[in-house]
Amino acid sequence: MPVQEQEISRIWAEVIGIPDADIHTNFFDLGGHSLQLMALADRLSRQLGIEADIVALMEHPTVADFTEHVNSVETTAGDADPTRPRP
Numbered sequence: 001m002p003v004q005e006q007e008i009s010r011i012w013a014e015v016i017g018i019p020d021a022d023i024h025t026n027f028f029d030l031g032g033h034s035l036q037l038m039a040l041a042d043r044l045s046r047q048l049g050i051e052a053d054i055v056a057l058m059e060h061p062t063v064a065d066f067t068e069h070v071n072s073v074e075t076t077a078g079d080a081d082p083t084r085p086r087p
Contacts, residue, residue: 003074005067007048012063015040023063 005023013021016032027037037057044050050070060066 003048003050003067003070005063008044008067008070009063011043011047012040015043021063023067026061027057028061 009021009023012027012030013019015036016027016030018030021030027040032040037054041052041054041057044052052066052070056069057066060069
């Protein structure tokens with residue numbers, strides 16, 4: 001199931017401590033720092049089941065980019081699932 005930007009944006013903002021996270025603004029430009037990045041990875045895992053590592057978050061530092069990355073990884077992983085029925 002694709003992850004929604006709104007869910008990630010909400011967690012992103014909570015971790016940084018801001019009311020809203022602009023989906024196109026870099027995590028660090030929003031006021032985030034490295035310790036919060038680790039907290040973000042943990043919260044994404046616990047709350048949304050996204051296995052995000054620090055490197056992926058740094059390579060995709062905006063909500064929009066990270067959401068696109070996560071959804072493309074899920075799609076690719078789903079395509080490689082040998083138990084998944086083929087059309």
